[in-house]
Amino acid sequence: MARDDYISMRNTSKHFGSVKAVDDVTFDIGEGEFFSLLGASGCGKTTLLRMLAGFEQPTLGNIFIDGQPQAGVPPHHRPVNMVFQNYAIFPHLNVNRNIAYGMRKSGLSKAEIDRRVDEMLDLIKLPGYGARGAHQLSGGQRQRVALARALIKQPKVLLLDEPLGALDKKLREQMQLELRALQRDVGITFVFVTHDQEEAMTMSDRIAVMSLGKVLQIDSPARLYEVPQVKEVADFIGTVNLFEGAIKGREGDSTIVDAEGLGTVRSTASGAEAPEAGPITVAIRPEKFQLTFSEPETSGNMVTGTMQAAAYLGDRSHYYVTVDGREAPIAVAAQNAERQLSVLGQHHERVWLTWNDDSALLLTA
Amino acid sequence: MTDTTAPGGSLTAQKAAQDQRGEEAPQYFASKHEGYHWTAEAPMFLYAVWYLAFLYIPVLFLPLFSFNDSIYVAFPLKGFSLEWYGDMVSTQQLLEALANSIKVGGAVAVLSTILGLFAAKAMTRYVMPGKGAITAFIMLPLVVPGIILGISLLVITNMVGMELSLYTIGLAHTLVSVPFAMLVLISRLEGFDKNLEEASLDLGEGPFRTFFRVTLPLAWPGILASLLLTFTISFDEFILAFFLAGNEATLPVYIWSQLRFPSRLPMVLALGATILIFSFFIVTVAEVLRRRGVGPQSGSAI
Amino acid sequence: MAVTDSARTVTHGDVPLPSLIFRVNALFLRHEWIRGYTLLSPTLLVMVMLMCLPVFMLVTYSFWTQNYLDIDRTFTLANYEAFFQKPIYVALIMKSIRMSLFCTFATIILAYPMAYFIAFKVKSNKLVWLILITVPFWTSYLLRVFAWKVILGYNGVVNSGLISVGLIDEPLQFLLYNPTAVVLTLAHAWAAFAILPIYVSLEKIDRSYLEAATDLGDTPSERFWRVTWPLSLPGVIAAGLLVFIPTVADYVTPRLVGGTTGIMIGNIIQSQFGKANNWPLGAALSVIVMLMIAFLVVVFIVTTTRGRAKSA
Numbered sequence: 003m004a005r006d007d008y009i010s011m012r013n014t015s016k017h018f019g020s021v022k023a024v025d026d027v028t029f030d031i032g033e034g035e036f037f038s039l040l041g042a043s044g045c046g047k048t049t050l051l052r053m054l055a056g057f058e059q060p061t062l063g064n065i066f067i068d069g070q071p072q073a074g075v076p077p078h079h080r081p082v083n084m085v086f087q088n089y090a091i092f093p094h095l096n097v098n099r100n101i102a103y104g105m106r107k108s109g110l111s112k113a114e115i116d117r118r119v120d121e122m123l124d125l126i127k128l129p130g131y132g133a134r135g136a137h138q139l140s141g142g143q144r145q146r147v148a149l150a151r152a153l154i155k156q157p158k159v160l161l162l163d164e165p166l167g168a169l170d171k172k173l174r175e176q177m178q179l180e181l182r183a184l185q186r187d188v189g190i191t192f193v194f195v196t197h198d199q200e201e202a203m204t205m206s207d208r209i210a211v212m213s214l215g216k217v218l219q220i221d222s223p224a225r226l227y228e229v230p231q232v233k234e235v236a237d238f239i240g241t242v243n244l245f246e247g248a249i250k251g252r253e254g255d256s257t258i259v260d261a262e263g264l265g266t267v268r269s270t271a272s273g274a275e276a277p278e279a280g281p282i283t284v285a286i287r288p289e290k291f292q293l294t295f296s297e298p299e300t301s302g303n304m305v306t307g308t309m310q311a312a313a314y315l316g317d318r319s320h321y322y323v324t325v326d327g328r329e330a331p332i333a334v335a336a337q338n339a340e341r342q343l344s345v346l347g348q349h350h351e352r353v354w355l356t357w358n359d360d361s362a363l364l365l366t367a
Numbered sequence: 368m369t370d371t372t373a374p375g376g377s378l379t380a381q382k383a384a385q386d387q388r389g390e391e392a393p394q395y396f397a398s399k400h401e402g403y404h405w406t407a408e409a410p411m412f413l414y415a416v417w418y419l420a421f422l423y424i425p426v427l428f429l430p431l432f433s434f435n436d437s438i439y440v441a442f443p444l445k446g447f448s449l450e451w452y453g454d455m456v457s458t459q460q461l462l463e464a465l466a467n468s469i470k471v472g473g474a475v476a477v478l479s480t481i482l483g484l485f486a487a488k489a490m491t492r493y494v495m496p497g498k499g500a501i502t503a504f505i506m507l508p509l510v511v512p513g514i515i516l517g518i519s520l521l522v523i524t525n526m527v528g529m530e531l532s533l534y535t536i537g538l539a540h541t542l543v544s545v546p547f548a549m550l551v552l553i554s555r556l557e558g559f560d561k562n563l564e565e566a567s568l569d570l571g572e573g574p575f576r577t578f579f580r581v582t583l584p585l586a587w588p589g590i591l592a593s594l595l596l597t598f599t600i601s602f603d604e605f606i607l608a609f610f611l612a613g614n615e616a617t618l619p620v621y622i623w624s625q626l627r628f629p630s631r632l633p634m635v636l637a638l639g640a641t642i643l644i645f646s647f648f649i650v651t652v653a654e655v656l657r658r659r660g661v662g663p664q665s666g667s668a669i
Numbered sequence: 670m671a672v673t674d675s676a677r678t679v680t681h682g683d684v685p686l687p688s689l690i691f692r693v694n695a696l697f698l699r700h701e702w703i704r705g706y707t708l709l710s711p712t713l714l715v716m717v718m719l720m721c722l723p724v725f726m727l728v729t730y731s732f733w734t735q736n737y738l739d740i741d742r743t744f745t746l747a748n749y750e751a752f753f754q755k756p757i758y759v760a761l762i763m764k765s766i767r768m769s770l771f772c773t774f775a776t777i778i779l780a781y782p783m784a785y786f787i788a789f790k791v792k793s794n795k796l797v798w799l800i801l802i803t804v805p806f807w808t809s810y811l812l813r814v815f816a817w818k819v820i821l822g823y824n825g826v827v828n829s830g831l832i833s834v835g836l837i838d839e840p841l842q843f844l845l846y847n848p849t850a851v852v853l854t855l856a857h858a859w860a861a862f863a864i865l866p867i868y869v870s871l872e873k874i875d876r877s878y879l880e881a882a883t884d885l886g887d888t889p890s891e892r893f894w895r896v897t898w899p900l901s902l903p904g905v906i907a908a909g910l911l912v913f914i915p916t917v918a919d920y921v922t923p924r925l926v927g928g929t930t931g932i933m934i935g936n937i938i939q940s941q942f943g944k945a946n947n948w949p950l951g952a953a954l955s956v957i958v959m960l961m962i963a964f965l966v967v968v969f970i971v972t973t974t975r976g977r978a979k980s981a
Binding site for chain 2: 796
């Protein structure tokens with residue numbers, strides 16, 4: 003049976019001198035999960051991955067893989083394999099020998115190893131490439147060979163350190179889908195490091211958002227977007243409008259908040275634990291607003307303002323609306339469901355914004 | 368008034384900049400064919416040729432006169448002769464000195480390359496406090512005058528009661544060869560990605576195996592260059608050997624001892640010419656090895 | 670401590686008591702610098718044994734005295750007093766420094782355009798030029814110096830050449846055995862030491878700086894003095910040190926081409942270990958030379974870095 007704590011971080015910290023690259027992190031990764039570590043560069047995600055691989059040892063705390071403590075276990079004795087950011091394909095070996103590199107101690111016969119290498123070449127869709135030299139491969143091919151070289155070892159966990167970063171956009175999107183499908187096929191636990199939120203959301207079962215060595219939130223892509231627990235996560239995943247405010251009171255399921263620029267806001271968004279009273283931050287995603295050029299008939303949340311700027315992006319348009327009582331304009335995104343060639347709204351034109359009660363998230367200020 | 372001159376000034380500056388670009392553009396295109404712009408760079412090129420002549424021509428007199436059929440090293444040349452080379456190969460002492468130099472040079476090459484490899488690996492692969500100071504320390508023999516290293520080693524050899532021999536010369540040569548070996552190997556190890564070694568560890572090979580399966584095959588041109596260069600350093604080194612030689616001389620010490628006898632001069636020229644040509648050959652091979660690129664790098668081929 | 674954070678391992682089974690080897694391994698894995706220094710230790714040990722200890726013994730020796738064939742090991746400053754009492758030693762050190770400075774200066778002046786040429790003007794055959802420059806660097810110093818003795822000698826290449834073409838009747842006496850011959854020979858023999866560091870510092874200069882200077886209106890010569898030269902100073906300084914330090918105490922060159930007037934401090938030191946057979950005095954002279962060099966190097970580095978800080 004798949005266990006939920008296949009990989010366990012227990013109060014794991016890594017200090018480089020006075021810098022806390024990873025700062026007291028505790029979480030579990032389940033067996034067979036596609037798990038991503040997401041964060042800006044320098045947030046500690048790569049250090050965490052390198053600790054799993056054994057290239058770095060935790061300064062404090064412990065790491066367990068399949069129940070086994072990993073402290074003092076060198077990289078070559080760990081049941082994990084890694085796909086490096088630049089792939090680290092051995093330049094002095096051909097594709098076959100790169101893939102077979104880690105099989106020396108497997109106890110398998112030469113013929114069996116050759117057979118498995120061929121299997122791997124089929125898996126990564128590079129059959130017949132075995133005799134090629136490392137320098138004859140394109141970036142995408144190197145990436146596949148690095149994948150095969152690690153997967154042939156049938157590791158308990160596959161670690162991927164921004165493996166798609168060096169590829170161009172089209173190839174990257176294709177590889178994202180392939181990687182996800184491959185992971186479902188082989189059933190190996192993947193731990194994937196990336197700074198690209200779209201990439202993480204495309205592939206992952208769960209994502210850990212990291213910042214300054216801490217894990218801010220671990221959740222499914224949808225929950226990270228819709229129910230961020232803290233401001234940093236709301237801000238990092240997608241775009242969000244944040245309004246400072248204060249809780250006024252409660253009416254049944256709803257919380258009544260007085261927010262800067264929005265006036266009185268009713269929120270029924272569930273998920274995050276908001277405090278009972280006091281200062282609070284209201285978070286509303288741009289696409290949760292409905293923008294109209296005439297005053298709508300509604301008894302719900304509404305605010306009026308002036309159009310500051312508009313940007314036409316094809317599938318959608320972005321608007322920036324200034325409201326009284328707030329310096330920064332509110333970002334609004336609207337799908338361009340209907341074909342439209344005219345300009346979408348004049349500078350300083352008066353507009354109205356409405357939104358549903360469950361769109362306004364309450365986050366700790 | 369200033370209002371009118373200011374734009375004018377900037378205009379001329381722009382003009383100058385344009386001229387500059389105009390001048391440089393053909394140089395860029397020319398470079399594809401000849402490596403320097405012939406007309407504009409001629410003085411520099413001539414200087415470079417003159418400088419090379421200054422470096423090489425004095426030394427080339429040694430081979431020139433070594434074939435001269437005269438006991439005097441003087442113009443005009445008297446005719447071609449291989450007599451001095453004949454002398455050279457039939458001088459027993461010289462052959463012994465040659466054998467000694469090869470023995471010492473071989474040992475020094477192996478020892479200093481191993482030590483240099485240890486140091487280079489530590490320097491390039493680990494984050495360590497005090498790395499700069501350690502590097503400076505290992506480089507120190509490069510700048511300490513040879514005579515001071517020589518007499519220091521002579522004094523301590525004398526104090527511990529060790530006999531002067533080829534071993535003392537070898538140790539002294541190791542001291543001055545290690546910095547060179549380390550430099551050559553550092554640049555080689557820096558040339559390939561640290562991740563390659565990590566990938567090997569990650570794939571289950573221990574540090575020892577990783578060294579033999581990844582580091583060594585990728586570093587071998589550097590290692591070979593280091594072996595050749597340190598051998599040459601030891602083979603050609605005089606001052607340390609001069610102070611630390613016992614009864615057995617190395618080739619440079621033997622040459623020094625022959626300089627006193629004018630009659631031996633042509634033979635010394637033949638010997639010097641041979642050594643020079645031999646060293647040039649080894650060093651050129653080593654330099655080509657050393658400066659050749661590391662080859663296709665992972666990740667960068669995109 | 671490395672492996673026994675057992676408080677939180679309840680759900681993962683008990684951690685077995687680690688063996689000593691495991692603990693040592695864990696220590697190595699945990700601390701990168703321990704691994705680094707372990708790897709470095711053989712080299713460091715050899716360098717300490719072959720350089721630090723001997724130099725330390727040399728210093729110790731300089732406080733002893735020669736008693737005919739024996740060494741008197743009572744501490745004394747007699748050798749240092751002897752140095753200051755005999756003006757010839759002080760004068761000789763000063764002369765060595767002067768000659769060496771002159772040679773360093775000449776070497777750098779000659780090498781800079783060459784390094785500049787290779788760094789900026791050679792586009793396609795850089796490797797060939799670099800190898801041409803480096804090869805003499807590795808080949809026999811003794812033979813390179815000896816070549817000049819052959820060239821400048823009384824019956825040498827220059828004299829016999831000039832006589833045979835009829836320009837002179839008698840060999841020129843002033844070619845060999847004087848300080849000029851020493852400086853010329855040294856400048857030739859140490860040329861490669863100067864070129865390489867200057868070349869490296871020039872090569873490192875980002876070409877866009879030069880384009881920016883030109884774009885901002887500098888003429889090529891202004892650009893050189895305002896951008897290229899200041900950025901190449903580290904290489905020039907390194908070249909200066911690499912040539913100056915070893916040439917101050919050179920022995921071979923003054924001995925072969927210097928004669929009596931071209932003699933340098935290195936020759937006197939050597940004679941204490943040879944004919945004069947006064948090792949402690951030779952040791953004291955060496956210590957003084959080392960201190961002088963160290964002093965000058967510090968002064969040189971401080972003044973050049975100060976100057977650069979000011980102009981920056």
